Amino acid sequence: MKLNGKIAVVTGASRGIGKAIATRLASEGAIVAINYREDAKAKPAEALVSELNSKGFKAQAFRADVSKPTECHTLLDDVAKTFGRVDILVSNAGIEHFGKLEEITAQDFERVFSVNVAGQLFVTQAASRYLPSGGRIVLTSSVSAQISIFHHTLYAASKAAVSAMVLNLAPELGERGITINAIAPGGTATDMAKENGKLYTHPALQNVSPEALLKSKASLQRLAQPEEIAAAVTFLVSDDASYVTGSTLAVPGFLTSAEKSLR
Template structure:
Protein backbone atom coordinates (compact mmCIF):
# COMPACT_ATOMS: atom_id res chain seq x y z
CA UNK A 1 0.00 0.00 0.00
CA UNK A 2 1.27 3.47 -0.88
CA UNK A 3 2.13 5.81 2.01
CA UNK A 4 -0.61 8.34 1.26
CA UNK A 5 -3.39 6.07 0.00
CA UNK A 6 -6.88 7.55 0.62
CA UNK A 7 -5.41 10.94 1.59
CA UNK A 8 -6.33 14.31 0.07
CA UNK A 9 -3.62 16.97 -0.20
CA UNK A 10 -3.50 20.63 -1.18
CA UNK A 11 -0.18 21.97 -2.47
CA UNK A 12 -0.13 25.75 -2.89
CA UNK A 13 1.92 27.22 -5.70
CA UNK A 14 2.24 23.87 -7.43
CA UNK A 15 2.09 24.70 -11.12
CA UNK A 16 5.88 24.75 -11.44
CA UNK A 17 9.23 24.28 -9.69
CA UNK A 18 9.38 22.66 -6.28
CA UNK A 19 5.60 22.82 -5.89
CA UNK A 20 5.06 20.79 -9.04
CA UNK A 21 7.43 18.08 -7.84
CA UNK A 22 5.69 17.99 -4.45
CA UNK A 23 2.31 17.49 -6.13
CA UNK A 24 3.74 14.75 -8.37
CA UNK A 25 5.40 12.94 -5.47
CA UNK A 26 2.35 13.02 -3.21
CA UNK A 27 0.25 11.65 -6.07
CA UNK A 28 2.76 8.87 -6.67
CA UNK A 29 2.30 7.89 -3.03
CA UNK A 30 -1.45 7.62 -3.52
CA UNK A 31 -2.81 11.03 -2.47
CA UNK A 32 -5.50 12.87 -4.38
CA UNK A 33 -3.84 16.21 -5.04
CA UNK A 34 -5.19 19.73 -5.44
CA UNK A 35 -2.79 21.64 -7.67
CA UNK A 36 -3.08 25.29 -6.67
CA UNK A 37 -2.02 28.14 -8.95
CA UNK A 38 -2.38 31.92 -8.98
CA UNK A 39 -2.23 32.72 -12.71
CA UNK A 40 -0.58 29.85 -14.65
CA UNK A 41 -3.69 27.81 -15.47
CA UNK A 42 -2.09 26.03 -18.43
CA UNK A 43 0.91 24.91 -16.38
CA UNK A 44 -1.37 23.76 -13.55
CA UNK A 45 -3.42 21.67 -15.96
CA UNK A 46 -0.20 20.18 -17.33
CA UNK A 47 0.68 19.03 -13.81
CA UNK A 48 -2.79 17.56 -13.36
CA UNK A 49 -2.51 15.73 -16.70
CA UNK A 50 0.92 14.32 -15.80
CA UNK A 51 -0.43 13.01 -12.51
CA UNK A 52 -3.42 11.41 -14.20
CA UNK A 53 -1.24 9.86 -16.91
CA UNK A 54 0.71 8.16 -14.13
CA UNK A 55 -2.48 6.72 -12.65
CA UNK A 56 -3.04 9.37 -9.98
CA UNK A 57 -5.91 11.72 -9.27
CA UNK A 58 -5.65 15.51 -9.23
CA UNK A 59 -7.52 18.72 -9.89
CA UNK A 60 -6.39 22.33 -10.40
CA UNK A 61 -7.90 25.15 -8.33
CA UNK A 62 -7.04 28.81 -8.83
CA UNK A 63 -6.45 30.95 -5.74
CA UNK A 64 -4.11 33.76 -4.77
CA UNK A 65 -3.15 32.74 -1.23
CA UNK A 66 -2.05 36.29 -0.39
CA UNK A 67 -5.79 37.00 -0.26
CA UNK A 68 -7.48 35.51 2.83
CA UNK A 69 -10.84 34.96 1.15
CA UNK A 70 -9.18 33.10 -1.72
CA UNK A 71 -7.34 30.80 0.69
CA UNK A 72 -10.69 29.91 2.23
CA UNK A 73 -12.14 29.35 -1.24
CA UNK A 74 -9.25 27.04 -2.15
CA UNK A 75 -9.77 24.84 0.89
CA UNK A 76 -13.55 24.81 0.58
CA UNK A 77 -13.40 23.83 -3.11
CA UNK A 78 -10.93 21.05 -2.31
CA UNK A 79 -13.21 19.61 0.39
CA UNK A 80 -16.23 20.00 -1.89
CA UNK A 81 -14.37 18.05 -4.60
CA UNK A 82 -12.97 15.21 -2.49
CA UNK A 83 -15.05 15.26 0.69
CA UNK A 84 -12.10 15.59 3.05
CA UNK A 85 -8.70 17.16 3.63
CA UNK A 86 -5.72 15.39 5.21
CA UNK A 87 -2.60 17.26 4.09
CA UNK A 88 -1.67 20.87 3.42
CA UNK A 89 1.67 21.79 1.90
CA UNK A 90 2.01 25.58 1.93
CA UNK A 91 4.60 26.09 -0.79
CA UNK A 92 3.64 29.39 -2.48
CA UNK A 93 6.12 32.20 -1.93
CA UNK A 94 8.05 35.03 -3.55
CA UNK A 95 11.71 36.10 -3.54
CA UNK A 96 12.99 39.59 -2.79
CA UNK A 97 16.39 41.27 -2.81
CA UNK A 98 16.88 44.93 -1.92
CA UNK A 99 19.31 47.20 -0.12
CA UNK A 100 18.15 48.71 3.17
CA UNK A 101 17.78 52.19 1.70
CA UNK A 102 15.75 50.82 -1.21
CA UNK A 103 13.16 48.86 0.76
CA UNK A 104 9.73 50.45 0.66
CA UNK A 105 6.71 49.74 2.81
CA UNK A 106 5.07 48.39 -0.35
CA UNK A 107 7.94 45.88 -0.70
CA UNK A 108 7.52 44.85 2.93
CA UNK A 109 3.78 44.48 2.56
CA UNK A 110 4.08 42.42 -0.65
CA UNK A 111 6.69 39.98 0.72
CA UNK A 112 5.04 39.49 4.10
CA UNK A 113 1.55 39.27 2.58
CA UNK A 114 2.60 36.25 0.50
CA UNK A 115 5.32 34.57 2.56
CA UNK A 116 3.85 35.10 6.04
CA UNK A 117 0.17 36.06 5.93
CA UNK A 118 -0.42 33.88 2.89
CA UNK A 119 0.93 30.84 4.70
CA UNK A 120 -0.72 31.60 8.04
CA UNK A 121 -4.21 32.05 6.64
CA UNK A 122 -4.15 29.04 4.34
CA UNK A 123 -3.15 27.01 7.41
CA UNK A 124 -6.03 28.60 9.32
CA UNK A 125 -8.45 27.67 6.53
CA UNK A 126 -7.16 24.10 6.26
CA UNK A 127 -7.14 23.51 10.03
CA UNK A 128 -10.93 23.84 10.09
CA UNK A 129 -11.19 20.58 8.13
CA UNK A 130 -8.17 18.57 9.27
CA UNK A 131 -8.85 15.70 11.65
CA UNK A 132 -6.51 13.79 13.96
CA UNK A 133 -3.61 12.54 11.87
CA UNK A 134 -3.70 15.64 9.67
CA UNK A 135 -0.42 17.00 8.36
CA UNK A 136 0.71 20.54 7.59
CA UNK A 137 4.04 21.56 6.07
CA UNK A 138 4.91 25.23 5.63
CA UNK A 139 7.86 26.58 3.65
CA UNK A 140 10.72 28.36 5.36
CA UNK A 141 14.25 28.66 3.90
CA UNK A 142 17.90 28.39 4.83
CA UNK A 143 17.83 32.16 4.34
CA UNK A 144 16.20 32.39 7.77
CA UNK A 145 19.45 31.14 9.32
CA UNK A 146 22.21 32.59 7.13
CA UNK A 147 23.40 36.07 6.16
CA UNK A 148 22.91 37.13 2.54
CA UNK A 149 23.47 40.63 1.19
CA UNK A 150 20.24 42.58 0.57
CA UNK A 151 18.01 39.65 1.61
CA UNK A 152 16.61 41.13 4.81
CA UNK A 153 12.92 41.10 3.94
CA UNK A 154 12.91 37.60 2.51
CA UNK A 155 15.01 36.14 5.33
CA UNK A 156 12.79 37.76 7.94
CA UNK A 157 9.63 36.43 6.27
CA UNK A 158 11.00 32.89 6.27
CA UNK A 159 12.16 33.16 9.89
CA UNK A 160 8.58 34.10 10.74
CA UNK A 161 7.40 30.84 9.18
CA UNK A 162 9.64 28.76 11.45
CA UNK A 163 8.36 30.74 14.45
CA UNK A 164 4.75 30.12 13.43
CA UNK A 165 5.39 26.38 13.13
CA UNK A 166 6.92 26.20 16.62
CA UNK A 167 4.02 28.07 18.18
CA UNK A 168 1.23 26.36 16.27
CA UNK A 169 2.54 22.90 17.12
CA UNK A 170 1.05 22.63 20.66
CA UNK A 171 -2.23 24.22 19.58
CA UNK A 172 -2.69 21.79 16.69
CA UNK A 173 -1.13 18.96 18.64
CA UNK A 174 -4.14 18.96 20.96
CA UNK A 175 -6.11 17.80 17.92
CA UNK A 176 -3.56 15.22 16.77
CA UNK A 177 -2.36 17.36 13.86
CA UNK A 178 1.34 17.85 13.13
CA UNK A 179 2.82 21.00 11.63
CA UNK A 180 6.39 21.38 10.40
CA UNK A 181 8.36 23.50 7.98
CA UNK A 182 10.82 22.67 5.26
CA UNK A 183 13.89 24.90 4.73
CA UNK A 184 15.31 24.24 1.27
CA UNK A 185 18.77 25.32 0.26
CA UNK A 186 19.74 26.25 -3.29
CA UNK A 187 17.52 24.24 -5.63
CA UNK A 188 17.73 23.87 -9.40
CA UNK A 189 14.58 25.73 -10.46
CA UNK A 190 13.84 28.61 -12.81
CA UNK A 191 13.50 30.89 -9.77
CA UNK A 192 16.97 29.87 -8.61
CA UNK A 193 18.44 30.65 -12.02
CA UNK A 194 16.92 34.12 -11.90
CA UNK A 195 18.23 34.88 -8.40
CA UNK A 196 21.44 32.85 -8.01
CA UNK A 197 23.68 35.86 -8.66
CA UNK A 198 22.17 37.70 -5.68
CA UNK A 199 23.19 34.99 -3.23
CA UNK A 200 26.89 35.79 -3.72
CA UNK A 201 28.96 38.51 -2.08
CA UNK A 202 28.83 41.68 -4.22
CA UNK A 203 32.63 41.49 -4.69
CA UNK A 204 32.25 38.02 -6.26
CA UNK A 205 29.33 38.61 -8.58
CA UNK A 206 31.49 38.32 -11.67
CA UNK A 207 32.16 34.69 -10.78
CA UNK A 208 29.80 31.97 -11.99
CA UNK A 209 26.91 32.21 -9.50
CA UNK A 210 25.90 28.56 -9.72
CA UNK A 211 29.46 27.44 -9.00
CA UNK A 212 29.57 29.70 -5.96
CA UNK A 213 26.26 28.32 -4.70
CA UNK A 214 27.55 24.78 -5.09
CA UNK A 215 30.69 25.66 -3.14
CA UNK A 216 28.55 26.51 -0.11
CA UNK A 217 27.18 22.98 0.38
CA UNK A 218 28.85 19.85 1.69
CA UNK A 219 27.47 17.89 -1.26
CA UNK A 220 28.83 20.52 -3.68
CA UNK A 221 25.71 20.74 -5.81
CA UNK A 222 22.27 22.28 -5.92
CA UNK A 223 19.27 20.25 -4.78
CA UNK A 224 16.90 18.84 -7.33
CA UNK A 225 13.23 19.77 -6.78
CA UNK A 226 12.32 16.10 -6.36
CA UNK A 227 14.71 15.87 -3.40
CA UNK A 228 12.81 18.62 -1.60
CA UNK A 229 9.56 16.87 -2.51
CA UNK A 230 10.84 13.60 -1.00
CA UNK A 231 11.54 15.31 2.33
CA UNK A 232 8.06 16.81 2.38
CA UNK A 233 6.51 13.44 1.54
CA UNK A 234 8.25 12.04 4.60
CA UNK A 235 6.90 14.82 6.83
CA UNK A 236 3.30 14.26 5.73
CA UNK A 237 3.49 10.47 6.07
CA UNK A 238 2.94 8.24 9.10
CA UNK A 239 6.73 7.84 9.29
CA UNK A 240 6.87 11.38 10.72
CA UNK A 241 3.99 10.97 13.18
CA UNK A 242 6.11 12.12 16.16
CA UNK A 243 7.69 15.12 14.48
CA UNK A 244 6.01 18.50 14.94
CA UNK A 245 7.04 22.12 15.47
CA UNK A 246 10.29 21.50 13.58
CA UNK A 247 11.96 23.10 10.58
CA UNK A 248 13.78 20.50 8.51
CA UNK A 249 16.78 21.86 6.59
CA UNK A 250 17.18 20.20 3.21
CA UNK A 251 20.28 22.13 2.21
CA UNK A 252 22.99 19.66 1.22
CA UNK A 253 24.94 20.43 4.39
CA UNK A 254 25.14 24.21 4.21
CA UNK A 255 28.71 25.47 4.87
Protein backbone atom coordinates in the same frame (compact mmCIF):
# COMPACT_ATOMS: atom_id res chain seq x y z
CA MET B 1 2.05 4.24 -1.35
CA LYS B 2 2.51 5.93 2.02
CA LEU B 3 -0.35 8.34 1.40
CA ASN B 4 -2.89 6.08 -0.26
CA GLY B 5 -6.29 7.79 -0.40
CA LYS B 6 -5.19 10.96 1.43
CA ILE B 7 -6.44 14.31 0.15
CA ALA B 8 -3.52 16.75 -0.16
CA VAL B 9 -3.55 20.45 -1.00
CA VAL B 10 -0.32 21.92 -2.42
CA THR B 11 -0.20 25.67 -2.92
CA GLY B 12 1.99 27.18 -5.62
CA ALA B 13 2.14 23.79 -7.30
CA SER B 14 2.33 24.70 -10.98
CA ARG B 15 6.16 24.77 -11.18
CA GLY B 16 9.45 24.16 -9.39
CA ILE B 17 9.43 22.66 -5.93
CA GLY B 18 5.63 22.80 -5.71
CA LYS B 19 5.28 20.76 -8.88
CA ALA B 20 7.76 18.19 -7.57
CA ILE B 21 5.88 17.96 -4.26
CA ALA B 22 2.53 17.47 -5.98
CA THR B 23 4.03 14.79 -8.22
CA ARG B 24 5.64 12.92 -5.33
CA LEU B 25 2.53 13.02 -3.16
CA ALA B 26 0.44 11.73 -6.06
CA SER B 27 2.94 8.92 -6.67
CA GLU B 28 2.53 7.95 -3.01
CA GLY B 29 -1.22 7.53 -3.52
CA ALA B 30 -2.56 10.94 -2.48
CA ILE B 31 -5.30 12.74 -4.38
CA VAL B 32 -3.72 16.14 -4.99
CA ALA B 33 -5.35 19.55 -5.22
CA ILE B 34 -2.93 21.63 -7.27
CA ASN B 35 -3.21 25.31 -6.45
CA TYR B 36 -2.12 28.10 -8.78
CA ARG B 37 -2.48 31.85 -8.28
CA GLU B 38 -3.39 33.53 -11.56
CA ASP B 39 -4.98 32.68 -14.87
CA ALA B 40 -1.57 32.89 -16.55
CA LYS B 41 -0.52 29.89 -14.43
CA ALA B 42 -3.60 27.85 -15.29
CA LYS B 43 -1.99 26.25 -18.33
CA PRO B 44 1.02 24.71 -16.49
CA ALA B 45 -1.25 23.67 -13.61
CA GLU B 46 -3.68 21.93 -15.96
CA ALA B 47 -0.73 20.37 -17.81
CA LEU B 48 0.50 18.89 -14.53
CA VAL B 49 -2.99 17.57 -13.76
CA SER B 50 -3.11 15.91 -17.19
CA GLU B 51 0.35 14.44 -16.72
CA LEU B 52 -0.52 12.97 -13.33
CA ASN B 53 -3.90 11.66 -14.45
CA SER B 54 -2.30 10.01 -17.49
CA LYS B 55 -0.07 8.04 -15.10
CA GLY B 56 -3.06 6.78 -13.17
CA PHE B 57 -2.72 9.29 -10.34
CA LYS B 58 -5.50 11.64 -9.23
CA ALA B 59 -5.19 15.43 -9.30
CA GLN B 60 -7.26 18.54 -9.93
CA ALA B 61 -6.30 22.21 -10.30
CA PHE B 62 -7.75 24.95 -8.08
CA ARG B 63 -7.16 28.69 -8.60
CA ALA B 64 -6.66 30.89 -5.52
CA ASP B 65 -4.42 33.78 -4.53
CA VAL B 66 -3.21 32.75 -1.07
CA SER B 67 -2.12 36.30 -0.26
CA LYS B 68 -5.85 37.00 0.19
CA PRO B 69 -7.32 35.37 3.33
CA THR B 70 -10.79 35.02 1.80
CA GLU B 71 -9.35 33.08 -1.14
CA CYS B 72 -7.44 30.78 1.23
CA HIS B 73 -10.74 29.81 2.82
CA THR B 74 -12.46 29.48 -0.54
CA LEU B 75 -9.67 27.18 -1.75
CA LEU B 76 -10.02 24.80 1.19
CA ASP B 77 -13.82 24.95 1.01
CA ASP B 78 -13.69 24.00 -2.69
CA VAL B 79 -11.24 21.14 -2.10
CA ALA B 80 -13.30 19.76 0.79
CA LYS B 81 -16.48 20.05 -1.25
CA THR B 82 -14.88 18.32 -4.23
CA PHE B 83 -13.14 15.45 -2.42
CA GLY B 84 -15.11 15.22 0.82
CA ARG B 85 -12.28 16.08 3.19
CA VAL B 86 -8.71 17.38 3.53
CA ASP B 87 -5.88 15.39 5.16
CA ILE B 88 -2.71 17.23 4.18
CA LEU B 89 -1.73 20.84 3.50
CA VAL B 90 1.61 21.73 1.93
CA SER B 91 1.97 25.51 1.75
CA ASN B 92 4.62 26.07 -0.91
CA ALA B 93 3.59 29.37 -2.54
CA GLY B 94 6.15 32.12 -2.02
CA ILE B 95 7.95 35.02 -3.66
CA GLU B 96 11.56 36.23 -3.61
CA HIS B 97 12.95 39.66 -2.79
CA PHE B 98 16.38 41.28 -2.88
CA GLY B 99 16.91 44.94 -2.05
CA LYS B 100 19.05 47.43 -0.18
CA LEU B 101 17.75 48.62 3.18
CA GLU B 102 17.22 52.18 1.95
CA GLU B 103 15.30 50.95 -1.08
CA ILE B 104 12.79 48.68 0.70
CA THR B 105 9.32 50.20 0.51
CA ALA B 106 6.13 49.59 2.43
CA GLN B 107 4.76 48.09 -0.77
CA ASP B 108 7.68 45.64 -0.91
CA PHE B 109 7.02 44.63 2.69
CA GLU B 110 3.31 44.15 2.06
CA ARG B 111 3.91 42.13 -1.11
CA VAL B 112 6.47 39.75 0.44
CA PHE B 113 4.79 39.28 3.81
CA SER B 114 1.29 38.96 2.33
CA VAL B 115 2.38 35.84 0.44
CA ASN B 116 5.24 34.36 2.50
CA VAL B 117 3.74 34.95 5.95
CA ALA B 118 0.06 35.94 5.87
CA GLY B 119 -0.63 33.56 3.00
CA GLN B 120 0.83 30.65 4.92
CA LEU B 121 -0.92 31.63 8.14
CA PHE B 122 -4.37 31.97 6.59
CA VAL B 123 -4.17 28.87 4.41
CA THR B 124 -3.24 27.01 7.61
CA GLN B 125 -6.20 28.57 9.37
CA ALA B 126 -8.47 27.52 6.50
CA ALA B 127 -7.11 23.96 6.42
CA SER B 128 -7.38 23.55 10.18
CA ARG B 129 -11.18 23.66 9.90
CA TYR B 130 -11.10 20.43 7.90
CA LEU B 131 -8.04 18.48 9.01
CA PRO B 132 -8.81 15.44 11.19
CA SER B 133 -6.68 13.95 13.94
CA GLY B 134 -3.61 12.68 12.11
CA GLY B 135 -3.73 15.64 9.71
CA ARG B 136 -0.46 17.06 8.45
CA ILE B 137 0.61 20.63 7.65
CA VAL B 138 3.95 21.59 6.09
CA LEU B 139 4.82 25.24 5.52
CA THR B 140 7.80 26.57 3.58
CA SER B 141 10.62 28.40 5.32
CA SER B 142 14.16 28.70 3.93
CA VAL B 143 17.77 28.30 5.01
CA SER B 144 17.95 32.02 4.24
CA ALA B 145 16.40 32.57 7.67
CA GLN B 146 19.57 31.15 9.27
CA ILE B 147 22.38 32.60 7.16
CA SER B 148 23.55 36.05 6.09
CA ILE B 149 22.92 36.94 2.46
CA PHE B 150 23.57 40.40 1.02
CA HIS B 151 20.40 42.50 0.46
CA HIS B 152 18.14 39.58 1.44
CA THR B 153 16.72 40.98 4.68
CA LEU B 154 13.04 41.19 3.77
CA TYR B 155 12.79 37.70 2.31
CA ALA B 156 14.83 36.13 5.12
CA ALA B 157 12.67 37.84 7.75
CA SER B 158 9.52 36.48 6.14
CA LYS B 159 10.90 32.95 6.18
CA ALA B 160 12.07 33.26 9.79
CA ALA B 161 8.49 34.20 10.67
CA VAL B 162 7.31 30.91 9.16
CA SER B 163 9.60 28.88 11.42
CA ALA B 164 8.30 30.82 14.44
CA MET B 165 4.77 30.17 13.25
CA VAL B 166 5.08 26.38 13.16
CA LEU B 167 6.85 26.32 16.52
CA ASN B 168 4.01 28.21 18.18
CA LEU B 169 1.11 26.56 16.35
CA ALA B 170 2.37 23.06 17.17
CA PRO B 171 0.89 22.83 20.70
CA GLU B 172 -2.39 24.41 19.61
CA LEU B 173 -2.88 22.02 16.69
CA GLY B 174 -1.40 19.17 18.70
CA GLU B 175 -4.45 19.24 20.95
CA ARG B 176 -6.36 18.00 17.89
CA GLY B 177 -3.74 15.45 16.81
CA ILE B 178 -2.53 17.59 13.88
CA THR B 179 1.19 18.10 13.24
CA ILE B 180 2.67 21.21 11.68
CA ASN B 181 6.24 21.58 10.47
CA ALA B 182 8.21 23.62 7.97
CA ILE B 183 10.65 22.66 5.25
CA ALA B 184 13.69 24.92 4.73
CA PRO B 185 15.23 24.26 1.31
CA GLY B 186 18.71 25.33 0.39
CA GLY B 187 19.65 26.23 -3.18
CA THR B 188 17.45 24.23 -5.54
CA ALA B 189 17.57 23.93 -9.32
CA THR B 190 14.33 25.66 -10.29
CA ASP B 191 13.22 28.47 -12.61
CA MET B 192 13.24 30.83 -9.63
CA ALA B 193 16.85 29.88 -8.93
CA LYS B 194 17.79 30.71 -12.52
CA GLU B 195 16.13 34.10 -12.17
CA ASN B 196 17.64 35.01 -8.81
CA GLY B 197 20.67 32.77 -8.32
CA LYS B 198 23.29 35.40 -9.11
CA LEU B 199 21.83 37.71 -6.46
CA TYR B 200 22.82 35.23 -3.74
CA THR B 201 26.49 35.96 -4.44
CA HIS B 202 28.11 38.80 -2.52
CA PRO B 203 29.18 41.63 -4.88
CA ALA B 204 32.80 41.10 -3.85
CA LEU B 205 32.65 37.62 -5.39
CA GLN B 206 30.85 38.46 -8.62
CA ASN B 207 34.01 37.78 -10.64
CA VAL B 208 34.35 34.23 -9.26
CA SER B 209 32.89 31.53 -11.46
CA PRO B 210 29.58 29.99 -10.26
CA GLU B 211 31.20 26.55 -10.42
CA ALA B 212 34.04 27.59 -8.12
CA LEU B 213 31.65 29.21 -5.66
CA LEU B 214 29.46 26.13 -5.58
CA LYS B 215 32.41 23.84 -4.90
CA SER B 216 33.66 26.13 -2.13
CA LYS B 217 30.30 26.05 -0.35
CA ALA B 218 28.84 22.67 -1.21
CA SER B 219 29.02 19.49 0.79
CA LEU B 220 27.61 17.69 -2.25
CA GLN B 221 28.96 20.25 -4.77
CA ARG B 222 25.61 20.76 -6.49
CA LEU B 223 22.20 22.34 -6.06
CA ALA B 224 19.31 20.26 -4.77
CA GLN B 225 16.84 18.86 -7.26
CA PRO B 226 13.17 19.76 -6.58
CA GLU B 227 12.44 16.05 -6.15
CA GLU B 228 14.85 15.92 -3.20
CA ILE B 229 12.94 18.66 -1.41
CA ALA B 230 9.71 16.82 -2.24
CA ALA B 231 11.08 13.68 -0.61
CA ALA B 232 11.64 15.55 2.66
CA VAL B 233 8.11 16.96 2.52
CA THR B 234 6.74 13.46 1.90
CA PHE B 235 8.42 12.28 5.08
CA LEU B 236 6.83 15.09 7.10
CA VAL B 237 3.30 14.36 5.85
CA SER B 238 3.60 10.59 6.27
CA ASP B 239 3.01 8.39 9.29
CA ASP B 240 6.79 8.12 9.62
CA ALA B 241 6.75 11.67 11.04
CA SER B 242 3.86 11.12 13.45
CA TYR B 243 5.92 12.45 16.39
CA VAL B 244 7.53 15.36 14.55
CA THR B 245 5.86 18.74 15.04
CA GLY B 246 6.88 22.36 15.52
CA SER B 247 10.11 21.71 13.64
CA THR B 248 11.79 23.29 10.65
CA LEU B 249 13.53 20.60 8.63
CA ALA B 250 16.48 22.11 6.78
CA VAL B 251 17.50 20.54 3.47
CA PRO B 252 20.55 22.73 2.90
CA GLY B 253 22.97 20.36 1.17
CA PHE B 254 24.81 23.15 -0.64
CA LEU B 255 25.46 25.34 2.41
CA THR B 256 28.50 24.76 4.61
CA SER B 257 30.70 26.79 6.92
CA ALA B 258 32.22 28.38 3.82
CA GLU B 259 28.94 30.28 3.34
CA LYS B 260 29.13 31.53 6.92
CA SER B 261 32.66 32.76 6.32
CA LEU B 262 31.26 35.33 3.87
CA ARG B 263 29.44 37.17 6.66
